[in-house]
Amino acid sequence: DTAVSQTPKYLVTQMGNDKSIKCEQNLGHDTMYWYKQDSKKFLKIMFSYNNKELIINETVPNRFSPKSPDKAHLNLHINSLELGDSAVYFCASRDGGLSSYNSPLHFGNGTRLTVT
Amino acid sequence: GQNIDQPTEMTATEGAIVQINCTYQTSGFNGLFWYQQHAGEAPTFLSYNVLDGLEEKGRFSSFLSRSKGYSYLLLKELQMKDSASYLCAVRDSSGGYNKLIFGAGTRLAVHP
Numbered sequence: 001d002t003a004v005s006q007t008p009k010y011l012v013t014q015m016g017n018d019k020s021i022k023c024e025q026n027l028g029h030d031t032m033y034w035y036k037q038d039s040k041k042f043l044k045i046m047f048s049y050n051n052k053e054l055i056i057n058e059t060v061p062n063r064f065s066p067k068s069p070d071k072a073h074l075n076l077h078i079n080s081l082e083l084g085d086s087a088v089y090f091c092a093s094r095d096g097g098l099s100s101y102n103s104p105l106h107f108g109n110g111t112r113l114t115v116t
Numbered sequence: 117g118q119n120i121d122q123p124t125e126m127t128a129t130e131g132a133i134v135q136i137n138c139t140y141q142t143s144g145f146n147g148l149f150w151y152q153q154h155a156g157e158a159p160t161f162l163s164y165n166v167l168d169g170l171e172e173k174g175r176f177s178s179f180l181s182r183s184k185g186y187s188y189l190l191l192k193e194l195q196m197k198d199s200a201s202y203l204c205a206v207r208d209s210s211g212g213y214n215k216l217i218f219g220a221g222t223r224l225a226v227h228p
Binding site for chain 1: 151
C-alpha cells in the first residue's frame, strides 16, 4: 500500500523520559512534516523537511529533534518529556518542493502520546 | 499574523445540505484547502481553491472569495458517514516559504 506510516500508534510514558516516533512515506514525495494536534484539535506545524534538509522549525522547544536519514523518512525524537507534550503527532508528506502551491498533504494515522 | 475562524460545531440531517464557513486573515495567501478528519483518524484532503469561485467535486463543493478572506465547504445529500471534523487550512507564504495553517475545525454531526 502506498501511504504515510508512523509508529507507534499509541505511546504512554512518564515525565522526563525520552521517546521517538518514526515516519515513513512511500509516495515518492520530496517534503515531509510533523504536526501536533492538541486537545482542542488545532493542527500546528512543527517541522518541515525538503529532501532531508530542515526548512521549517516553528519555534518548537529544542527538546524536540527531527531527523531525516533520507527523503522517505522523518523521525521525531523528544527528550525530557513534559505533561504538555501530550497530544496526537501527525507525520505528513507532500509532492513537489515547498513552492508547489496546490499539492495536498498526505497524513499518517497519528501517534497519540500521553505523558503521565 | 495569521488567523482562521470556523464554527466549532454544526448539526444537520441526513439527506440535507450544509455549508461550513471559514474566514481567514493572512499576509501571504497562497491557496485554501479543506480536509475531513474522522474521530481518531488522519485528516484527508477534500478540496483546494486558489482562485475566486466554486470548485465542485461530487457531493462536496468549495468556494473562495480572496477579497473577503472567506471560504465555504458545501456538503450535499448528507450521509451519516459525513459526520466528522472539517478543517479549513490556508497556505501562507509570508515567511519566505509555504506552510499550511489549519483552523480548529468544525465538528459536523449528521442525524437520521
